[in-house]
Amino acid sequence: MAPGQKTSLKSDKNFLLGLACILALIGVIDCATWTSFQSRPDIRAPVLEISIKDDSHISPSYIFLAPYAGDTPGPYIYDNNANLIWSGADGSTTDLFHNLHVCPYDGSDHLCFFQGTLLEGYARGLHTILDSSYKPTTSVQSGDGLVESDMHEMAVLDGKTILITVYQPRTYNLKSYGITPGPGWIIDGVFQEIDIKNGEVLFEWKSLDHVPPSESYTPLGMNDVIGDGRSNDTAWDYFHINSVDKNTDGDYIVSSRHTSCIYKISGKDGSVIWQLGGTQPSIHLTNYNFSSQHDARFREENDTTTVLSLFDNGSNRYRNTSLSSTGMIVYIDHDTNSSTMIKEYHAPGAGLQSWSQGNMQILPNKNVVIGWGNNPSISEHLEDGTPVFFATVADSISMNYRAFKYNWAGKPDEPPTLRTYSPSPNSATTFWVSWNGATDVDYWNIYATASTEEQFIHLTKADNLGFQTTYVSASYYPQAFAEAVGKDGTSLANSSIVTTSSIVPG
Numbered sequence: 001m002a003p004g005q006k007t008s009l010k011s012d013k014n015f016l017l018g019l020a021c022i023l024a025l026i027g028v029i030d031c032a033t034w035t036s037f038q039s040r041p042d043i044r045a046p047v048l049e050i051s052i053k054d055d056s057h058i059s060p061s062y063i064f065l066a067p068y069a070g071d072t073p074g075p076y077i078y079d080n081n082a083n084l085i086w087s088g089a090d091g092s093t094t095d096l097f098h099n100l101h102v103c104p105y106d107g108s109d110h111l112c113f114f115q116g117t118l119l120e121g122y123a124r125g126l127h128t129i130l131d132s133s134y135k136p137t138t139s140v141q142s143g144d145g146l147v148e149s150d151m152h153e154m155a156v157l158d159g160k161t162i163l164i165t166v167y168q169p170r171t172y173n174l175k176s177y178g179i180t181p182g183p184g185w186i187i188d189g190v191f192q193e194i195d196i197k198n199g200e201v202l203f204e205w206k207s208l209d210h211v212p213p214s215e216s217y218t219p220l221g222m223n224d225v226i227g228d229g230r231s232n233d234t235a236w237d238y239f240h241i242n243s244v245d246k247n248t249d250g251d252y253i254v255s256s257r258h259t260s261c262i263y264k265i266s267g268k269d270g271s272v273i274w275q276l277g278g279t280q281p282s283i284h285l286t287n288y289n290f291s292s293q294h295d296a297r298f299r300e301e302n303d304t305t306t307v308l309s310l311f312d313n314g315s316n317r318y319r320n321t322s323l324s325s326t327g328m329i330v331y332i333d334h335d336t337n338s339s340t341m342i343k344e345y346h347a348p349g350a351g352l353q354s355w356s357q358g359n360m361q362i363l364p365n366k367n368v369v370i371g372w373g374n375n376p377s378i379s380e381h382l383e384d385g386t387p388v389f390f391a392t393v394a395d396s397i398s399m400n401y402r403a404f405k406y407n408w409a410g411k412p413d414e415p416p417t418l419r420t421y422s423p424s425p426n427s428a429t430t431f432w433v434s435w436n437g438a439t440d441v442d443y444w445n446i447y448a449t450a451s452t453e454e455q456f457i458h459l460t461k462a463d464n465l466g467f468q469t470t471y472v473s474a475s476y477y478p479q480a481f482a483e484a485v486g487k488d489g490t491s492l493a494n495s496s497i498v499t500t501s502s503i504v505p506g
Contacts, residue, residue, distance in 0.1 A: 033395035034072045035084065037468045039417045039432040041506040042091070044072050045467075047394035048082040052348055054388035055080075058380050059363050061405045062439075063391070066097040066113060067376050070398030075100040075113045077408065077437070082391060083466035086134065086410060086437035088113070096123050096151060102406040103156040105129055105196065109408065110137060114151045121225035121237055122167040122187075124148035129156075129196070133413035134437050140194055142166045143201040151401070152242045153191065161202060163244045163252075166190040169235040172208070177220055177229065177236075184229045186213065189241035189256065205252070205270045207239040211259065215279045217291075217319055218258040226258075247298045255296040255310065260319075262296045262310065276308075276332070276339060283332055288341035290328065292316040294373070295359035295402070299329065306332040307342075311358040311370070324351030327360035327370045327381075345370055347379060348387040359402040371403030378403035410437040411492075418482045418495040419505040420448075425476045429500060433482040434468040435493070442487040444469050448477035456481070476500070 034044045046067050062085055063078040074089025075097045088097070088111075096118040103112040109132065116125015126149055127140040142149045146166045155163040167187050174184025189207035194200065216238040221228040229236035240258040247253070250267035261278025265271070274282045277290055290312035300307040309329050314322030327345035332338075345360070345368050357373025366383040376393035378400075393400060416435040422428065433444050441464045447456040456479075462471045478500050484492040 033070065036506060037432070037434055038421070038505045039419045039434040039468050040436060043084075043087045043089070043436065045076055045084045045087050045089075046070065046072050046398065048078055048391050049394050050082050050389070050391045052379075052387055052390035053080070057367075057382060057386075057388040059365055059367050059405055061363070061407045063378060064100045064102070064404040064406060065376075065378065065393070065400055066100040066402075067393045067395070067398040067400045068096050068098070068118070070376075070393070070395035072395070073097060073398075075111075077410075080389070081466075085439060085467065088130075088134070096125070098123070098151040098401045099154050101154075101402070101404045102408055103129065103154075104159040105137065105156055106159060108132065110156075111408075112154055112156060114149070114154055116148065116151060118151075119167075120227070121240065123151040124167075125151065127154045127162065127164060132409060132411050134410065135413050138196060140164065140196055140199070142192060143194060143199055144192070144204060146190060146192075150241075153244045155244065155246075156196070157193070157246055160196060162194050162196050163246065164192055164194060165241050165244065166192065167237070167241075168206075169232050170208075172213075172229075174213075174220070174229050174236070177213075179220070179229050185227075185232055185235035186229060187227070187235045187237045187239065189239035189254075191241060191244045191252070191254065193246070203252075203267065205254070205265055207241065207256070210265075210270065210272050211239060211256070211261075211263070213238045215259045215261070217260055217279075218316075222318065243295045243297070245297045247301055249301075253296050253298055253308070255293055257292050257294065257313075257316070260291040260293065260321075262293070262308070264306075274334075274337075276330075282337060284338045286338050286340050288328065288330070288344075289321050290314065291319060291321040292355070294357060297360075299362070304334050306334070308332065309360050309362060311360045311373075313354055313356065313358060313373070315353050315355045317355040323353065325354040325358060325372070326351075327368060343383075343385065345379075345381050345385050347372060347375075347377070348390050352377065357399060357401045359404075361404050363405060369403065369405050371400060373401065374399045376400040380405065408439060410439045412437040415493050416482055416484050416495040418480060418498050420477070420480050420498055420500040421502070421504055422476050422500050423502055425478075427476060429473045429475065429477045429480075431471045431473070431480060431482070432468055432505070433462075433471075433495065435484055436467075438484065438492070440486045440492060441484045443485050444471075445483040445485060446471055446480065447483065448473070448480035450475070450477060452478055 077085040171183035172186040252265040292313040329343040354373040361369040380389035
């Protein structure tokens with residue numbers, strides 16, 4: 001630096017951060033918003049920053065995220081200490097991953113997520129199902145000749161069928177909306193229930209058959225996401241379907257962001273049984289309101305009452321009905337056609353206003369998990385609303401459509417990965433070992449040989465600490481392998497035999 005030259009604090013910080021990334025030889029390489037690993041330099045996982053963590057009350061399950069729009073999009077699993085458990089990212093920075101969660105399929109727990117291409121406000125792609133070894137089992141696509149599936153819903157119902165959404169552009173008479181000469185273009189909000197095994201469409205519902213465009217709160221041309229209705233590529237997204245659920249009676253519930261309405265749909269003929277919210281509500285809201293909502297779910301239901309959960313965004317950046325977003329549980333009394341909010345879940349502190357995305361999950365222990373959508377955070381609450389966990393993806397550009405917690409047992413098909421480093425045969429040897437997706441490793445046995453002509457000897461038992469475990473020996477070892485061991489002492493798998501390198505991996 002020239003005498004008298006000034007540099008900003010931000011520049012100094014970036015320089016020191018870059019230097020730290022270069023010099024990191026032991027443990028993970030942490031570069032502010034993402035983390036890499038010497039044993040797996042191909043993996044770059046988003047950093048998850050924890051600000052609240054009450055170990056005595058949080059559920060002992062794993063965190064499931066699929067952030068996008070930042071540097072490291074992909075499906076990821078973390079533990080409650082923000083340690084990476086599994087990365088399913090394929091290296092693409094353009095593919096969209098959404099809705100990573102545990103789903104029942106073919107008699108056992110699987111992983112489900114959407115992967116595709118992001119368009120304006122929606123996406124096109126397919127729904128992938130992986131087994132516990134992270135191998136693809138099957139994938140599901142929209143049927144009946146519609147365009148590719150959308151990202152907004154993927155719900156496996158009974159291990160056999162799946163609910164998906166489709167954003168289907170079609171021509172429509174929009175003369176009354178100023179689109180002349182015709183035809184105008186509109187997006188039909190479609191959902192299908194599909195047989196996973198054979199791809200047969202068992203039920204299909206289209207919004208334009210039941211909900212007129214006049215119920216939309218989003219006028220044509222409001223922004224690029226809404227569309228101006230003048231072409232297939234700029235079709236008016238008047239409805240914006242963003243969740244579908246099914247009850248034991250065979251009826252469905254649909255959430256529409258752009259009509260700010262939740263619809264109960266007959267599983268027999270697709271007719272609308274009732275509407276909660278929106279411009280034409282059939283149920284009166286007594287002590288609350290909501291708008292631009294997501295993730296409406298059946299919780300309890302009988303002939304006279306329905307209990308639902310939903311994520312109330314309260315804003316779409318244009319129309320605001322609340323200063324902050326919340327998770328809600330609401331009670332509907334069908335005798336009086338009235339609805340009451342009975343529980344509400346806020347982000348800690350001053351709260352958050354999430355103008356898009358978001359979800360609410362009720363865990364088996366009755367704790368509640370909230371994903372905060374375009375604010376890439378996840379919180380866990382006691383049943384009474386007390387926050388006991390809060391974490392945020394460090395990359396401020398990232399967003400996360402839904403966040404979940406589940407129990408999960410991962411047994412990867414691929415073996416553990418070991419990398420070893422020593423600058424010279426007269427120096428210490430560093431060992432880095434990991435096993436992407438494994439949940440049952442208690443410790444690692446490290447084996448090495450003092451020369452290529454000698455037998456391998458046991459060097460150490462190293463506790464499994466996070467995604468990557470590091471061990472340093474004062475001696476030089478030209479070859480080594482690692483053994484993953486479970487809590488009961490069972491050998492789970494061995495890495496391949498590796499040759500020690502004089503170049504730091506990564």
